[in-house]
Amino acid sequence: MRSLLIRLYPARWRARYGDEFEAILDERPLGPFDVADILLGALDAQLRLRGHGASILQERGFSMSLRIGGIAAILGGALWPVAFFITAGNRGDIGPIDPVVARLLLITGSLALLVALAGLSAFQARTHPRLAWTAFALPAVGTIASIVGIIGFQLNEDYFLAWALGTITFFVGSTLFAITTYRTAALSRGAALLLGVASVLTMIFLMSGGANPSPILVVIALSLFGLGWFGLGIQAIRLDRPTTEARPA
């Protein structure tokens, strides 16, 4: 994977920095955060060396940060439960909102949570790379399944299985992410615990089949799920304050 990532950089860049860059990548396990940061770095290098450098050097550039992960966690934590309620309320296509719009909202929330899973996993992946990757990969596959489900819905195919798969993977991924975060204490353990408990509870409620859990319990669990992501996002943004801001002693 390392050599593949380096190949994304321009040949001229690799000729100058390739060896030392590869040496750095060999120093520690790569997690989703690192891979996202390298992808953005490669894009930056490609744009600069293809003649867009004058403006790119001065004005723009691409990098991964806790702040991006934090903003995505807040956005995804707010959007995902709301979109889920709307989507679930639209079962039978008789809801107040166009089912396609509802599912597009859910996918937007899913994409935001994927960015959050990558952006907030930098420190966790150093000690638990497999857990961090699994926490990211499952929802990523689930999001693809959801997108397939939406396309199937447009074609009047049976989409429910794909949608359900996409939904469940987010709770499994969030649970694994909560476990790694709690174990490494990379971010708030309280928020990680809240996220983990809410994810497990929601999964139990949704998979209980004929038991038909009270809707209020599902609402509470999903709200706590959103709050867990919100708490992690807020803390990430606070950690990623600019250097120009004074830090408490």
Added chain:
Amino acid sequence: MEPKIPEFGRFAEPSLLILVSLSDGPKHGYAIMQDVESGTGRPMGAGTLYAALVRLEEQGLIEPLAPVERRRPYRLTAVGASNLAVQLRGLSQFAQQGLRQLGESQP
């Protein structure tokens, strides 16, 4: 005359952190990342590190040394040290002014 501070856009912050890290001697990339992370509590990815290193090298603020195995250390140039001092003095003056104003506004 004070040196002109180059603009680094989104990489201004990582660039400043790298210059500070190199202020106590040459370091290779991984050591810079560790130094920045331990100093700020924030992760620095390899993509961000090298995007900033390339810009700093192009502007003549740092220079590469001979590689040790595959690790290549970098060090501050005289221009880089002078540039860093200007930036830090600016930050310090800004902080002092803010503290003074805060002190004056307190009862």
